[in-house]
Amino acid sequence: MMTTRTRPPLPGEHVDPARVPAHWLLARIGKRVLRPGGRRLTLGLLDRLHITGQDRVVEFAPGVGGTTRLILDRRPAGYTGVERDPRAAAVVQDLFANPAYICRTADAQATGLDDGSATVVLGEAYLSMLPEPAKRRIVAEAFRVLEPGGRFGLHELALLPDQAPGSEQDAVRQQLSEALHVGARPLTTADWRRLVEDAGFVIEHQTLVPMGLLRPGQVLQDEGILRTLAIAGRIVRDRAIRARILTLRRTFRALGEHIGAIGLVGYKP
Numbered sequence: 001m002m003t004t005r006t007r008p009p010l011p012g013e014h015v016d017p018a019r020v021p022a023h024w025l026l027a028r029i030g031k032r033v034l035r036p037g038g039r040r041l042t043l044g045l046l047d048r049l050h051i052t053g054q055d056r057v058v059e060f061a062p063g064v065g066g067t068t069r070l071i072l073d074r075r076p077a078g079y080t081g082v083e084r085d086p087r088a089a090a091v092v093q094d095l096f097a098n099p100a101y102i103c104r105t106a107d108a109q110a111t112g113l114d115d116g117s118a119t120v121v122l123g124e125a126y127l128s129m130l131p132e133p134a135k136r137r138i139v140a141e142a143f144r145v146l147e148p149g150g151r152f153g154l155h156e157l158a159l160l161p162d163q164a165p166g167s168e169q170d171a172v173r174q175q176l177s178e179a180l181h182v183g184a185r186p187l188t189t190a191d192w193r194r195l196v197e198d199a200g201f202v203i204e205h206q207t208l209v210p211m212g213l214l215r216p217g218q219v220l221q222d223e224g225i226l227r228t229l230a231i232a233g234r235i236v237r238d239r240a241i242r243a244r245i246l247t248l249r250r251t252f253r254a255l256g257e258h259i260g261a262i263g264l265v266g267y268k269p
Contacts, residue, residue, distance in 0.1 A: 010028055017244045018240060023063065023125070023182075025244060029234040034066060035125045036125060037260075041207060041261055043070065046074070053077060056118050057071055058113065062092045067124055072101070077100065079101040082111050083105060085105075111145060116145070116147040119151070126138075129183055132195075148269065149267060154264045156192060169188070173185060175255060205263075207263040208262050210261070
């Protein structure tokens with residue numbers, strides 16, 4: 001007899017759509033790609049990290065596993081997800097059949113992993129939501145966990161331009177925080193680079209693209225036509241979700257010239 005496999009519940013699955021953090025609302029309606037630069041920037045990041053069958057990969061804050069699936073396509077020797085939310089960690093763990101792949105519930109600021117135990121560390125769209133001291137502790141943790149020569153990848157929300165006055169940057173952060181229902185603390189491209197270099201990394205590559213998380217063209221590219229149609233159907237059928245999504249889109253459009261997505265790749269000397 002065939003059985004239907006049910007996924008673990010998502011964080012915030014039963015929270016009012018008007019109040020739930022935006023990334024968990026998007027995951028609830030079926031969106032897998034929750035990164036500001038979309039699937040294309042993530043794939044470029046992974047290509048430049050050169051993940052092979054010999055690598056031991058650590059992913060910080062894998063969320064619902066969108067990037068995890070792309071990492072597993074490269075069949076690394078080992079994979080460890082470090083996810084603070086136990087419900088999200090369970091969703092990611094549910095992807096694995098290989099015992100060399102695990103997702104542990106831990107804070108990226110103190111993973112509990114051994115020094116030099118990874119050849120690749122990456123994380124996406126998590127540092128932007130943290131205050132600067134936490135950002136620095138997490139990047140330092142990535143440096144500690146990597147072996148010499150190991151590669152580090154980052155994909156985050158960026159403030160534009162670098163020369164924007166501090167008051168303008170603060171206003172953008174405030175508008176994002178109100179729309180996302182989570183503290184938004186993105187940095188400029190120069191400050192992201194400084195953060196990574198201060199931890200000891202040597203930056204080899206930088207990519208900057210528009211933030212298109214809810215742009216129809218990027219959603220179609222990220223999710224494919226069938227999943228995009230399913231997402232659209234859920235939005236149309238649920239008035240509360242539809243109202244929240246429209247608010248997010250208006251905010252992203254209004255801030256279009258002030259936000260982008262940055263990808264950085266570096267290595268530990």
